[in-house]
Amino acid sequence: MAQGVADSLLAEGLVRIASEIDGAFDALLPVPEDARARLVEAMRYAAIGGGKRLRPLLLTSVAELYGVDRGAAVRAAVAIEAIHVYSLIHDDLPCMDDDALRHGKPTVHIAFDEATAVLAGDSLHVFAFEVLADPATCADPFTRIELVQALGHASGAQGMAGGQMMDLVAETSEFDLQTVTRLQQLKTGALLGAAVEMGAILGRVSPEGRTHLRGYARDIGLAFQIADDLIDYEGDAATAGKAVGKDAGAGKETFVSLLGPERAREQARLLVDQAISYLAHYGKEADLLRAVARYIIERDH
Template identity: 55%
Template sequence: MTDLKLALQEQAEDVDKVLDDLLLEPEGPEAQVVKAMRYSALGGGKRVRPFLVMASSRLFGVSEASALRVAAALEMVHCYSLIHDDLPAMDDDDLRRGRPTCHIEYDEATAILAGDALLTLAFEVLADEETHPSPSVRCALVSELAKASGMNGMVGGQMIDLMAETRELGIPEITRLQRLKTGALIVFACKAGAILGKAKDIKMQALRNYGHDLGLAFQIADDLLDVEASEEETGKKVGKDAERGKATFVSLLGVERAREQAHMLSEQACRHLDVFDRDTELLRAMAQYVVNRRS
């Protein structure tokens, strides 16, 4: 696990350098929105999704420069979602990664614009020739991230999540919610390396399945943290789901069964990697990390 922590740290530093370069402040009053974008995108975080892009890319010998740009674009989409998630109209949070949320640090209108700008910049980065010389690869990246981010992915999942505050959901509904809201971007992160490497279907499918199980395990672990961890550990408010009466894996399964399910999914995710002849140690370690983390 120590090697994974070091790899996560090094990868996060590399991605932050790319984000820093892509988010240069312009001259003029519009610089305010870029400051808000930088505040949210460069404000720390584990960078799990960028790490998965990089790890999956290494399986196919993809250029590190190309993979880093895709990793940075994905992190922009993730950060945009956090900005909007924290708004009063959504989760109404005032703490993220141990700091005031974007709308608290700036204001609601600036936060909305910062999120919008991060989302659109992500697709600008993916469409740029510098990301990959092949137009078909760039188009595939744009298409797949759009699907993972939109109404059939993260946004659709967020809609179900909002509805969950006023209606009861069972395990199938919660599973679908989390596959869309959390899992879709994680699946894209795992598939991105295969897209960049022009991989064959069997390996693309293996990474999709790995990401699918990893994403669900990640969310169950999040539900457990909301019940068991402290605000100091997570860097955000905890106990929110119970406070709002929202059904989660933990509320429906109980703590121990939820933990067992997360570990089962982690082990299942690792088995999908057996088709690769290259080193998958870090991806396997990540599957263990997501269910044992404390933040």
């Protein structure tokens, strides 16, 4: 695949999914005409119009490999993105990372207030499971319950939230490379893995048949986090749309502090090549997933 073709495939994919996810959040989160309006406005503020929509792009791209109905895939994608957005709202709170900027605009607790930010995060959290459980996502209850299980497992104490806890502990501990890898597999990798898994669930791919896709997801998850560490190390806040240089400031070990920037960059490249090799038995139809893998380490935010 020529680089120009891959670039335009990716660019189209990113634009398409961004518009679909914004549209779905807009339709699924109408503002009520009572005192709850402020809550739903905060949910919409956080959920609509920001972020790369990487998890939705992964989920819908995998679903497309198996001919899944686009509407179903987009609903599942909205659910996983709602989990991602809720985790960012809570992560940005003063008692957590205390960030004032997210996707280039004030964080929810700055734009609204802390209590509203806590509740907006909580509400997007449960919203994700409501969307998945709704028959509108998919008529088959077994598929829906599998989606709930996959997303629940990836986002709880043994997944994303567990990784966030390890991240808090990292500020006062000296983690080695193995522990940092484990931390990142939980904090970021679990949800990226769930995106791929949920696409496969919708495609009714057998658990055995998901092995290659799991390998792909695991490798891009780690590459993603190394790229994030590099952006934090050398990026600028205006491009990143969020504060940078925070890890070193917090005395946190990262892939960059443990490997150095050159070896970290090399490691990310190897992981992306390896991820793409897992897609070897797919044809052109997996070109978007290949382009996403490369994008993971080429993005600057």
